[in-house]
Amino acid sequence: MLDFLKKEGIHPHLIQELEQFRSAFGTEPEVANRIRTPRYYYYGTKIWEEALSALLCGEHLLLTGPKATGKNVLAENLAAAFGRPLFNISLSINTDAASLIGSDTWKNGEVTFREGPVSQSARFGGFGVLDEINMAKNEALAVLHEALDFRGSIDVPGYDRIDLHPACRFIATMNYGYAGTRELNEALTSRFVVIDMPPISEDYLAKLLRSEFPDLSPAWNTQFCRIFQELQKKCESAEISPKALDLRGLLASVRLIKKGLSPLEALRLGIGNKIFDPYERKLVDDLFLIRVSEKQSAAELFQ
Ligand SMILES: Nc1ncnc2c1ncn2[C@@H]1O[C@H](COP(=O)(O)OP(=O)(O)O)[C@@H](O)[C@H]1O
Ligand SMILES: [Mg+2]
Incomplete structure (x- = not known):
């Protein structure tokens, strides 16, 4: 992945910081299989540099644009470039807070808490891809507000708080121009750095x-x-x-x-x-x- 970025002419300074990031954080063995070599590479040096800079600064990303502009490909490429486990979180009108954070389930005759993908991203320092974030209801998304703040954390009602692992980043994607898509509310949008994805050149x-x-x-x-x-x-x-x-x-x-x-x-x-x-x-x-x-x-x- 880093070789690809070098070949694409990404600024050496960013590559160097990326290497530092990669060596600074380990990965728990149980999520190591979530670090994957992507099937496709994203092409677009300017967008790469913007995305890398933002994530290296600790920001979370919102990728907006028409369909097939490579939003998901870029998000997956970024997780691979940072060497972090990837958690795909598909959002829809049926998504509720519990499906993001987790909920109680029965296991071996007792109630245990089963973490959702947002909690897992937070705990394991994963890259959580919030796919089509604008499809979800605001009530469900409210759980993200605190997570996305500086030194974020996630409040698991009745349980603990999970502090965001320093390598954890969220990358949201949002199509516009589709029937049924909504605008994202301001409180949420303001917590992201937004990259408007151009059609491929x-x-x-x-x-x-x-x-x-x-x-x-x-x-x-x-x-x-x-x-x-x-x-x-x-x-x-x-x-x-x-x-x-x-x-x-x-x-x-x-x-x-x-x-x-x-x-x-x-x-x-x-x-x-x-x-x-x-x-x-x-x-x-x-x-x-x-x-x-x-x-x-x-x-x-x-x-
Ligand atoms: N800039 C790009 N570089 C590489 N592939 C791209 C680019 N833009 C679009 N694609 C291709 O378009 C297809 C759709 O990409 P995807 O990430 O699923 O789009 P989106 O999530 O924006 O709808 C993939 O086959 C992807 O390889
Ligand atoms: Mg997509």
Whole structure:
């Protein structure tokens, strides 16, 4: 992970501080399997430097932005970069305080307290990823207020207080532009440093495609980057809805082409068919047809 950061040109000073952080804190064996090498790397030097600086200062992070801007990938990469166990905490309208902090359960005929992921992150010095934090109700999130304060702690009603381990950080993610998403309340937002995640740039997308599909020909790598860039432009000018700007869908399309599906069909399955408005869908399809003919065969795209 550190080699990757060096290669990406992250400021040496930050790498050095990261190394100090990593050697300063050990990990309990019971959560050691939560320190993982990420499946994907996040590309974007500026965002990396902002996130590392904030976390090194002891801040907690809120990553906001449209879908598929790599919020979860970055959060996981950060846990790996700091060498800390990762706790994924998916939030929804049904999340209550007990599912975050923990609750009483029966074990061997007696009542014992079973810690939730927020308490575990706090105690083990983990990185707690509060995924889609704005989906949760304010009542449930209130337990986080104290945890996120300077020298935070968590009050477990009827039990102890858990002081936040000095290596513990929370990274919240929040999509906007989705139906059903709410604004985060001010008291909570003010406890985070907020990074607004940009859509992946053309250069980084080319890099991502190269690392995911090493045998994709350079010419087709460029074609896919252009397609994504054009979708982005159409989104910005509000000609199409952001549904079509789906990097996950683009990656899925390329995977389907690798399996042998025709490129045009794969782009429709991965991206085009997600748009239900016929006019918008036509616009997107035309955009594909500029670069990919009906007859284009899958094999020609790979070397
Ligand atoms: N800057 C980036 N660097 C690397 N991968 C990215 C980047 N932006 C998006 N992705 C890719 O987009 C997909 C979705 O990422 P994810 O983290 O789940 O997005 P989000 O949580 O913002 O919706 C992943 O396949 C990821 O690799
Ligand atoms: Mg996400």
